[in-house]
Structure formats: C-alpha cells, structure tokens
Amino acid sequence: MEQQGQSSDSAHSYVIEMAQLANELTGKLDALNSSQAPVGGGRSSCPIIVAKVRDLTRNVDCGEYDPDHVAIGPYNYPRPQSRSPHLAMEHDKLTSLGKLLSAARAMRPDMTVNVYINELRCLEESVRNCYANTFADMTSEQFVRMLLLDGCYILSRLVGFQAQPADDASVTVEVGVPSANRAEALAVVRDVFYLAENQIPFFVLEKIGELTALDGKDRVIKKITEYALDLMRRQKYKEAAPAMVPPQPTVPGNLLHLLHMHLKPAPPSAPPAATVNDSDQVRRWRSATEYSFAGVKFKGRAMNEKGMRSILDVKLNRGGSTLEVPRLDIDSETWRLLRNLMELEQRNREAVGSHVTAYCVFMSQVACTTKDVELLSKRDVIVHGHGNNDEVAKCFADLCKGIQFDPDDPECNYLRETCWILEKRSRSSSRRWMAWLRRKYFRNPWLVIGLLAAVVGLACEVVQAVYSVLS
Structure with missing residues (x-):
C-alpha cells in the first residue's frame, strides 16, 4: 500500500509539472503572436529591422559603425560623452525641437510639446518592433523623448521647416545647404544616413512632419528623398533617377534603407552566354x-x-x-x-x-x-x-x-x-595560351612583324621543298 501511495504521489507531481510546462509554453506563444500582430493603429511591424552590428564584423573596423557628430536611436542611448567630444549635445536637439514647435504654432497656435509626445507614444510599440533589441532598460518616457528629440534634429537639418515667410532665409535650412559649416554638415549626413545602428524608423519622421505643417508628411518624403538622391548622385553611386517610382512606391524603413533603395542591379539586356545549373558551384571570384x-x-x-x-x-x-x-x-x-x-x-x-x-x-x-x-x-x-x-x-x-x-x-x-x-x-587551356601569346608577343608591333615574316619565310621554304621533290 505504501508503494502504491508513493507511486500515486509521483504521478500526481508529474501531471502538475507537465501542466505548468504547458501553461508556460502557451504563454510564450501568446506573447509571440501578440508581438507579430499589427500594432500602432493598424500599422504592422516594421519590415526593416535595425540591429546591433555583430562583433565579428565590428572588430574589423569599429570606427565605421559609430557616430562622430550625432547619436541617433536607442542603440546610442544614453549617449556616452566619452565616445566623441563632437557628438550633438542635448542643447542642439532641444533647439531643433524649438524650431519645429515654432513652425507648427505658425499654423496651429494651440500646438504644444504634449501633442507631439502623445502622438509618438501611440507609435512606441511599432517603433520598438523595428529593432532587434527590446530595450527593456528604457522606460516609455525615455523612449518617446528620444524619438522626439532625434526626429526633430534630423528634420531641422534635412527638411528645414520654417516659422516665418519664405524670404526669411535665416530660419530655413534648405536641402543640400549646410546649416553651420560644410564639415559639420557632412558629419551629420554621414551619421544619420550611413550608419546601420544610428537609425530611427522613417514613419517617425513622417509623423513629426505631419504635426509640424499641413503638408508636413509629404514635405518630409519629398525633401529627404531628394536629399538622398542628390547624395547618391554626387557620390557617383547612381544616376539621377528617383528611388520611389509609382505606381508602387516603397516607403523606406529608415534613412540607410532609403540609400539602399537606389542600388539595384539592372536586369540583363542580352541572353546569357552560358547556362548555369543548380549543381554548378562558383565558390569565389578569381583576382x-x-x-x-x-x-x-x-x-x-x-x-x-x-x-x-x-x-x-x-x-x-x-x-x-x-x-x-x-x-x-x-x-x-x-x-x-x-x-x-x-x-x-x-x-x-x-x-x-x-x-x-x-x-x-x-x-x-x-x-x-x-x-x-x-x-x-x-x-x-x-x-x-x-x-x-x-x-x-x-x-x-x-x-x-x-x-x-x-x-x-x-x-x-x-x-x-x-x-x-x-x-x-x-x-580553358587554349584561351590561357592565346592570352599568353598576345601578352608576350602581340603587344610589340616589331615582334608581330618579325613573327609574320618568319611564318611567311617558313611557308616559302616548304613550298620550295615540295617543288624540288616533285621535279
């Protein structure tokens, strides 16, 4: 009887443990499904994920991934002042917020910072889904504050919302014109456009632009895409053609993705000279x-x-x-x-x-x-x-x-x-041999003439010998 009691107790414990395991896995599945569901007022999770650069890649040259002038996004929050003395300080970003708020009040006198905060708070979950990291150490207040200041800084540099008439050039920051000096402008462009970690979603910029002006969202898309196109053209990476072409325009995930949209290989214009089977291996390129x-x-x-x-x-x-x-x-x-x-x-x-x-x-x-x-x-x-x-x-x-x-x-x-x-x-041995002949002899015209003369002389001797034998 005692053995049966022990057996019954162990079976009961086993059932309880399995039930707990089932509840745990069910909870995790529910959390996973909820994270993949549409969020932020119907907006689905961002298709472009911003991730931390892996150590294996970063260690080759870590300087290629770190900002020098302005730190953007949660991967650089809080901003370590020891990294670079030239990183944009809190004062610079607050000044940018003030510029956009003044521009917004020119159209909507009742506009306040609280309106910006409440709108971005509605997008917080969507924005967090755009990163590979959850940033559990950042509170909602810190995260929204970061989005607002970073977004205003980018827009004040690249779009130039104005609070006064267009003839007042002191307020406007035109596309392509540095706001302070050329070196600083280049540093800002490099940090906000080129760096994979230094990004916030593009729809955050759209939302801030929408709150700042009546045509703010369209202006953000137009001005920043023009800026990116001009940047790629001046760097000679791409010809002057838009990246977002109707009837199926693709809104970028972030500014680096906008540059990436310009770089697509052209479809082949001629039929291939050879067919490659799935079993053929190319391995690597030769030098x-x-x-x-x-x-x-x-x-x-x-x-x-x-x-x-x-x-x-x-x-x-x-x-x-x-x-x-x-x-x-x-x-x-x-x-x-x-x-x-x-x-x-x-x-x-x-x-x-x-x-x-x-x-x-x-x-x-x-x-x-x-x-x-x-x-x-x-x-x-x-x-x-x-x-x-x-x-x-x-x-x-x-x-x-x-x-x-x-x-x-x-x-x-x-x-x-x-x-x-x-x-x-x-x-191909024959092609390599012909290529060797061309390099060895055909580059020097005198060698070519001498070789032709030798061939003609040899042919004449062969003909003469044949006639001698026949006679």
Whole structure:
C-alpha cells in the first residue's frame, strides 16, 4: 500500500509539472503572436529591422559603425560623452525641437510639446518592433523623448521647416545647404544616413512632419528623398533617377534603407552566354590579374554610359571576353557606406535582398592585391585618392570579413552566372595560351612583324621543298 501511495504521489507531481510546462509554453506563444500582430493603429511591424552590428564584423573596423557628430536611436542611448567630444549635445536637439514647435504654432497656435509626445507614444510599440533589441532598460518616457528629440534634429537639418515667410532665409535650412559649416554638415549626413545602428524608423519622421505643417508628411518624403538622391548622385553611386517610382512606391524603413533603395542591379539586356545549373558551384571570384592572364579584359564605365544606372551594373559582353564594371570613386566614406549597407542586408535579406553584398564580395575578391588594384585603376574601374594601391587593396580584402554570404545561391548572388562564365574561361587551356601569346608577343608591333615574316619565310621554304621533290 505504501508503494502504491508513493507511486500515486509521483504521478500526481508529474501531471502538475507537465501542466505548468504547458501553461508556460502557451504563454510564450501568446506573447509571440501578440508581438507579430499589427500594432500602432493598424500599422504592422516594421519590415526593416535595425540591429546591433555583430562583433565579428565590428572588430574589423569599429570606427565605421559609430557616430562622430550625432547619436541617433536607442542603440546610442544614453549617449556616452566619452565616445566623441563632437557628438550633438542635448542643447542642439532641444533647439531643433524649438524650431519645429515654432513652425507648427505658425499654423496651429494651440500646438504644444504634449501633442507631439502623445502622438509618438501611440507609435512606441511599432517603433520598438523595428529593432532587434527590446530595450527593456528604457522606460516609455525615455523612449518617446528620444524619438522626439532625434526626429526633430534630423528634420531641422534635412527638411528645414520654417516659422516665418519664405524670404526669411535665416530660419530655413534648405536641402543640400549646410546649416553651420560644410564639415559639420557632412558629419551629420554621414551619421544619420550611413550608419546601420544610428537609425530611427522613417514613419517617425513622417509623423513629426505631419504635426509640424499641413503638408508636413509629404514635405518630409519629398525633401529627404531628394536629399538622398542628390547624395547618391554626387557620390557617383547612381544616376539621377528617383528611388520611389509609382505606381508602387516603397516607403523606406529608415534613412540607410532609403540609400539602399537606389542600388539595384539592372536586369540583363542580352541572353546569357552560358547556362548555369543548380549543381554548378562558383565558390569565389578569381583576382583581376588571374582573369587578365586568361584573356578577360576589364573596362570601367561612367554612370549613364551604355545603360549603367548604378555601381551594381556589372556586365559581361556577349563573347565573355570583356567585363564592364561601373567606375567606383573611392573616398573616405566609401568603405563606411558599403559596410553599413551590407549590415542592413545581413539582418533584412528577405525584405531588401543581398545585391550590395554580392557586389562587395565581387570587388573584394577581384581587387584583393596591389597588382589587382593597379590593373583596375589603369582600366578606369577604380579611381581613388589614397596614397598608394597597397592601402586600397587591404581595404578591399577586409571589406567582407565577418559577412555571411552564399555565392551559389542565385537569390543572393545576382552575379553568379557571370562568375561561372568567367570561371569556365579561366579554366580553358587554349584561351590561357592565346592570352599568353598576345601578352608576350602581340603587344610589340616589331615582334608581330618579325613573327609574320618568319611564318611567311617558313611557308616559302616548304613550298620550295615540295617543288624540288616533285621535279
């Protein structure tokens, strides 16, 4: 009887434990489902997730991901003053709030800061869903305060809401015109546009603009998209064409995503020279000097030349002998922008794709040595102002360290077919031999003339010998 009692007690405990486990899992499932449900007045979770840069990537060059002038968003809250003495202080952001509030009161005299706070509080849950981190250490008050000040700072710099007539230039900050000095303006643009962690959702900017002016939401979209387009055009990353084209305009998730929307490879204009099967593996690109040894020529193209719309439009001619690559103008911000665009893709592949990563992998492997950079510079594929080619080659070699990318996945690698065609050409012994002959002898016209004379002389001797035998 005692054993039966012990057995009954253990069975009862087991049932209780299983019931507790079921309740725990049910609660977590309910929480998961509620976090995926539409929030914020019908707005679904943001399709673009802002995530912390992983240590494996950040350790290559942490300076490429940290703000120098202005810290934006919850990843940089509270703002460590020790990071940079030039980070925008609380006073700068409060001043921006004052400018927008004055502009709002010019149209709505009863507008107060409390109206901004209440509207942003309604968006708080939607905004939190746009980040990979929950930021449980930030209270609702801190989070909304951060959104308001950061959003006002960005809008005062990029849009320029005004509280007085348009002829009063002292109040307006026009698009493309630095509000203080050029160096400071460039630093602000670099921090708010280029950095993957230094972002707040675009719909926050829209909401603040909507509260500030009657046409505020439309003005935010128009002015900031114009600013981004001009930025990409001046950096020679893309030709002058809008990123959001009707009838299906795509509203960006944040400012970095807006830049990313400009970089999409053009569809192929000619049928492929070869068909790549799913079983074929491309593995990796060869270096530019290896391709040159196999007879592949590189040719740099400027924007708008032969249909080049962005730096991603790498094209192989029909014969597979010339690779046309958009000219890449390298400056101090090139590596920062490319790295952060890749980080955006690493966390949002389904939403934005991986074409920038595919392009960076291509360039990092083709231009990974000093001789490769020298060759590509001569072919006008790369233009740089660095002291020497060694520095550029090292930057290319380090560009994709820590990046996850499958070159054999056609959905990830839009250049997979091009890579495979060049690989087949590089493995061809006859093509390599002909390329060696051209490099060795055909570059010198006197050697070519001498070779032709030798061939003609040999042919004459053969003919003479044949006639002698016949006679």
